[in-house]
Amino acid sequence: MNINHSPTRSSPRESPSTVVTTPDVEPDDDDIWASDNDNENPQAAAGDINREGMLSDLPSMRRQHMTDGYREGLAIGKAKVMQKGFDDGYPIGVKIALRVGKVLGCLEGVLATKDLEDEVKVLVRKMHAQAKQELAISSLMKDLNDEQVMQMNQDQIPTHVKIALQKWEDRVFGSGG
Numbered sequence: 001m002n003i004n005h006s007p008t009r010s011s012p013r014e015s016p017s018t019v020v021t022t023p024d025v026e027p028d029d030d031d032i033w034a035s036d037n038d039n040e041n042p043q044a045a046a047g048d049i050n051r052e053g054m055l056s057d058l059p060s061m062r063r064q065h066m067t068d069g070y071r072e073g074l075a076i077g078k079a080k081v082m083q084k085g086f087d088d089g090y091p092i093g094v095k096i097a098l099r100v101g102k103v104l105g106c107l108e109g110v111l112a113t114k115d116l117e118d119e120v121k122v123l124v125r126k127m128h129a130q131a132k133q134e135l136a137i138s139s140l141m142k143d144l145n146d147e148q149v150m151q152m153n154q155d156q157i158p159t160h161v162k163i164a165l166q167k168w169e170d171r172v173f174g175s176g177g
Contacts, residue, residue, distance in 0.1 A: 088150040100135045103168045131168055
């Protein structure tokens, strides 16, 4: 197959090597899929080479598209699951956080008092450190998995969390809350 290279008009923005290629031989439109007599038809043999090259790229293209599709689906799925988890856990988390915040805030307020005796300050500092450790969300929720939290009613705080919160509220505020 001979290819005639004829230069096109080039504009200042085009590369001077831009060319249009046209085949010297008219294509045989009757046999676009290459018949069994490829050895007799050199044009069909050339088409086979191009087709084989394209077909050899298909598995890698398929893998690439599957990988891209998988990643996109995974990202969308994660976003939906995370949003649902957030929506389900938020009301419970707020209730817990408000109670923890009151306890820790009160202890920090006492520590900020200027006229506090040293021995009381040491005691309150120890209480504050212990409260921060026991009331950390990782400590409060350590025995729960995501599914258990998602199944909870919005007004439902796990029993062991209620007990820990009540213990610290009683300790800091007295039994009056």
